[in-house]
Amino acid sequence: MGPIYWVSYDGSEVVRYVDIDDPEWGVGVEAGGRERGFQSFAFHPEFGMEGTPGYGRFYTWSDVQDNTPPADFRPGGGDNTHHTVLHEWVAEDPGAATYDGGPPRELARFEQPFGNHNAGLIAFHWHAEPGDAEYGLLYVASADGGSGGDPLNLAQDLSNGFGKILRIDPLGSNSANGVYGIPADNPFVDDPDALDEIYAYGMRNPQRFGWDPANGNLFIAEIGQNIVEWVSVVTPGANMGWNEWEGSYRFISRSEVSLEAPRSDPGVNYPVVEYGRNDPLMGGRVATTGIHVFRSDYISGLRDRVLFGDFPSGEILHFDADDLPQGGTEGIRRVLLRHDGEVGTFLDLIQERTVALGREPASRTDLRFGAGPGDRFFLLNKHDGMIREVVP
Numbered sequence: 001m002g003p004i005y006w007v008s009y010d011g012s013e014v015v016r017y018v019d020i021d022d023p024e025w026g027v028g029v030e031a032g033g034r035e036r037g038f039q040s041f042a043f044h045p046e047f048g049m050e051g052t053p054g055y056g057r058f059y060t061w062s063d064v065q066d067n068t069p070p071a072d073f074r075p076g077g078g079d080n081t082h083h084t085v086l087h088e089w090v091a092e093d094p095g096a097a098t099y100d101g102g103p104p105r106e107l108a109r110f111e112q113p114f115g116n117h118n119a120g121l122i123a124f125h126w127h128a129e130p131g132d133a134e135y136g137l138l139y140v141a142s143a144d145g146g147s148g149g150d151p152l153n154l155a156q157d158l159s160n161g162f163g164k165i166l167r168i169d170p171l172g173s174n175s176a177n178g179v180y181g182i183p184a185d186n187p188f189v190d191d192p193d194a195l196d197e198i199y200a201y202g203m204r205n206p207q208r209f210g211w212d213p214a215n216g217n218l219f220i221a222e223i224g225q226n227i228v229e230w231v232s233v234v235t236p237g238a239n240m241g242w243n244e245w246e247g248s249y250r251f252i253s254r255s256e257v258s259l260e261a262p263r264s265d266p267g268v269n270y271p272v273v274e275y276g277r278n279d280p281l282m283g284g285r286v287a288t289t290g291i292h293v294f295r296s297d298y299i300s301g302l303r304d305r306v307l308f309g310d311f312p313s314g315e316i317l318h319f320d321a322d323d324l325p326q327g328g329t330e331g332i333r334r335v336l337l338r339h340d341g342e343v344g345t346f347l348d349l350i351q352e353r354t355v356a357l358g359r360e361p362a363s364r365t366d367l368r369f370g371a372g373p374g375d376r377f378f379l380l381n382k383h384d385g386m387i388r389e390v391v392p
Helices: 346-356
Strands: 003-007 014-019 038-043 057-064 082-090 105-112 119-124 138-142 164-168 198-201 206-211 218-222 228-234 249-253 256-258 273-276 288-294 305-310 316-320 333-335 337-339 342-344 368-372 376-380 387-390
Touching (some): 057 119, 138 206, 218 288, 218 305, 228 305, 288 368, 337 346, 342 346
Parallel strands (some): 038 119, 119 206, 206 288
Antiparallel strands (some): 038 057, 057 082, 119 138, 138 164, 206 218, 228 273, 249 256, 288 305, 316 333, 337 342, 368 376
C-alpha cells in the first residue's frame, strides 16, 4: 500500500521509514487489484552526500486515486481509471531513522486508460560513478496502458510515454512541464515526432530491469500476453517489438502468435531468452521478473550469469552473461536452493513457512530480487512475509 522500511544488515532491525499513503502526504495510493499500488522507489545516488544536489532525495512511482489533475502523459482513449505518479521526496536528515521531510514534489503524471499494466521499476544506474554519463539519471518503466493486446497501440507510438523506458534527470528542468530534466544524449532528443524522455519503446509490461556491472548491458524482464515471457537487452532507441511481436513471434491476438518467420524484422530487439506461458515447469502461472547479474565469486556457480525469475511460480533461472543466447529456452538453466538439508524451489521454502505459521501452503510466491553491498543477494515475496538472503 505505501510503507517503505529499512532493514539492518544483519536483519535484526526493521523500521518503517515512511508510509507514502499516509494522508499527510496527499499521495493517496490506489491499490485495487493485483497490478495497482506502490510500484517502486529509488534513492538518488547522492542521497547521503551532504552538499550535493541529490542530498536527501528519493523517488516513488505509484498508482494514485486522484485522476482529476491534468496528466503529463495521456493515452488518447480508455477510461481514465486512475493515475500513476512519479514523486520526489527530500529528507532533511538522510541519516534519520524515519523520514523527516515535507510532502513530495510531483515530477510526472500518467493518465491510465485501463486498470492493469500501469508501471514497473524506477532505478538509477547503480554501477555508475560520479562523472559518468549515466550518473544521477533515473530510468522509469511504464507499461502499455493495459487491457490486452495494447488496443490503443501505445507501445509503438513515440508521441506518448506508454510502453516505454524513460530516461530523465530528476534534478533538471528542461522537460515540457519544467520540473525534471531531459538528458542531451537521449536517443530521440532530435526527433520532432518523438518524446525526448524515451530511451526505448515497444514494451508490454516491463516490470523489472537491471545492469551488468562488467559491460553496462541493460536487461529487462517482460511479461507477455498469453503465450511468451522473455528477457531482452535494451539499447538506446531500441524497438522491443510489442505489440507487433510477442517475444520472437508475430503477435496476432491475445491467444495466437504466428510461427512463420520468427525474429525476421531487423529493426526489433528480440529476446535473449524466452519461455512459453504453458511451460510445465512454471505450473500454469507465469510472469517473468528479475534482473540480477553476478560478476563475482561470492556464489561461484552463478558467476557471469544473468539471473531472472518467474514471479508467481518462484522459479529462479539464469543464462550466460557473456555468450548471450538468441531467444528460446536453449540457454536457460535453473537454480535450486538448499535449505535445512533439503534441495528445492523458492516456492518449496515458502510453502514450508506458511504451513509452520498454521496456514495453507502458499500457491505462489510474488518473487522479487534484491541486491546489497558485498554482492549480497536477496529474495523477497509477499506470501510468507519474509526476506531471505542467498548464501554460498
